[in-house]
Amino acid sequence: MYRQAKTGKLLIDILPDRCDFCGCCVGVCPEDAIELKEAEIFIIDQLCTNCAKCVWSCPIEVIKFNKQGVLVK
Amino acid sequence: MKKEYDIIVVGAGPAGSMAARFAAEQGVSVLMVEKDRDVGYPVRCAEAVGKEGVEEFIEPDDSWIKANINKLSFIAPNGTEAILEINQGAYVLERRIFDYELAKSASKVGVEILTRAYVNGLIFENNKVVGVKYEFRGEQKEIRSNIVIAADGVESRVGRWAGIKTYTDFRDMECCSQITVSNIQIDPSTLYLYFGKDVAPGGYFWVFPKGPDIANIGLGVNGLTGKSKSALAFLNDFMSKNYPDASILTSIAGGVPCAKTLEKISAPGIMLVGDAARQVNPLSGGGIASGMIGGSIAGRIAGESVKRKKPDYILTYDKAWYDRLGRRHIIFDNIKTGVFNFSDEKFNKIAESFNKIPHGKRTLGKLFTLALVNHPALLLDIAKVFVV
Numbered sequence A: 001m002y003r004q005a006k007t008g009k010l011l012i013d014i015l016p017d018r019c020d021f022c023g024c025c026v027g028v029c030p031e032d033a034i035e036l037k038e039a040e041i042f043i044i045d046q047l048c049t050n051c052a053k054c055v056w057s058c059p060i061e062v063i064k065f066n067k068q069g070v071l072v073k
Numbered sequence B: 001m002k003k004e005y006d007i008i009v010v011g012a013g014p015a016g017s018m019a020a021r022f023a024a025e026q027g028v029s030v031l032m033v034e035k036d037r038d039v040g041y042p043v044r045c046a047e048a049v050g051k052e053g054v055e056e057f058i059e060p061d062d063s064w065i066k067a068n069i070n071k072l073s074f075i076a077p078n079g080t081e082a083i084l085e086i087n088q089g090a091y092v093l094e095r096r097i098f099d100y101e102l103a104k105s106a107s108k109v110g111v112e113i114l115t116r117a118y119v120n121g122l123i124f125e126n127n128k129v130v131g132v133k134y135e136f137r138g139e140q141k142e143i144r145s146n147i148v149i150a151a152d153g154v155e156s157r158v159g160r161w162a163g164i165k166t167y168t169d170f171r172d173m174e175c176c177s178q179i180t181v182s183n184i185q186i187d188p189s190t191l192y193l194y195f196g197k198d199v200a201p202g203g204y205f206w207v208f209p210k211g212p213d214i215a216n217i218g219l220g221v222n223g224l225t226g227k228s229k230s231a232l233a234f235l236n237d238f239m240s241k242n243y244p245d246a247s248i249l250t251s252i253a254g255g256v257p258c259a260k261t262l263e264k265i266s267a268p269g270i271m272l273v274g275d276a277a278r279q280v281n282p283l284s285g286g287g288i289a290s291g292m293i294g295g296s297i298a299g300r301i302a303g304e305s306v307k308r309k310k311p312d313y314i315l316t317y318d319k320a321w322y323d324r325l326g327r328r329h330i331i332f333d334n335i336k337t338g339v340f341n342f343s344d345e346k347f348n349k350i351a352e353s354f355n356k357i358p359h360g361k362r363t364l365g366k367l368f369t370l371a372l373v374n375h376p377a378l379l380l381d382i383a384k385v386f387v388v
Helices: A024-028 A053-057 B014-024 B051-055 B095-108 B157-161 B231-242 B288-307 B311-339 B344-355 B364-371 B376-386
Strands: A012-014 A034-036 A041-043 A063-065 B004-010 B030-033 B048-050 B065-075 B081-093 B112-114 B117-125 B128-136 B139-150 B173-182 B190-194 B204-211 B214-222 B247-257 B270-272
Touching (some): A024 A053, B004 B128, B014 B139, B030 B095, B051 B081, B117 B157, B157 B270, B270 B288
Antiparallel strands (some): B048 B081, B065 B081, B117 B128, B128 B139, B173 B214
């Protein structure tokens, strides 16, 4: 099953394997839509508006746009 | 562990530890919770701090001082280096030990500490915060308190749950990438700061020594720059040009909210400290000393509030912070907006003019005055910082 973007054409996807868990994206998220634990990160689908502020703010290119949609379990 | 505490501090960084310590010194019960396994690790910091800011809170100790700094070197885009000697001095820290020591100093006055406790919600009663919900080793738990102090860093989610707008505009977020490298040669008494559109547009690039052959090398760019090029990409470019053979011991990322303090840093039952309150010097991005100051003020007020049984007393924290540093940070924020928009030519000119001033007469104030000579409004701001 794929998670689809609710607004616009872009869908935001975090690549947790590459993440340093620095919290930069959480600090700029206007919707509080990113959950960050010690070594675990994910987007809360119900809250994310795909505004992309986290994509621009990620220092190490871990949050990207995904045009196909994101596979969810 | 008790069933409830007078005060719960969320986050065990420098601001959290100082909030906890200054509260406990008032004779109230304090629990400090930390989401990670360790206090002090992982580090998300370039680790430089003014001596004065640290020594207000802890005796200097070689175990956490990696370098003693007495010079700043500003490097303009064309390579012109302007050196400023700093009388008051600075340290480059080993944060993983430093944070530990601060937490220990809090525990000495009775603060209880719990790691691996991930706070994921607040408890409310009559619109007042009365405790936290947290996950501990896979179990969901709750614990109550009179006051919650949010020291949860740049994420600042605890404050949001209490209804305070804490998120930072992405244009003000300095998004940082840093590596600690060894097998290089560096003057261990100088902090190097590089400016310009090739190295770090809308921010700066740093090389901070942690000894004669080891340094923290990194940069911050704001989210606007990050739209076209990430901090990591800038860092990789710099390294392949300057230190292609360096060994990388640590590589980290981080966000620094470089804007003035949040408009509101307290509400019924809750206070915000450190990065969570945006108590960062918006110009330098330094947040260790200012976070500790914010934490100490909040902790003292929280302790007194409990002792005197006056819950509303915590709302005086906003003004106490504003008087101590908040006002200054507004001025720094204005200066930052000017400086980070400079062209490379402007940076070059500033460095060249600064080099004409004799060494003994160089001050940070003069450097900024040169930088902003064509910006009368900002010059007035500088005067407020360095003269008043």
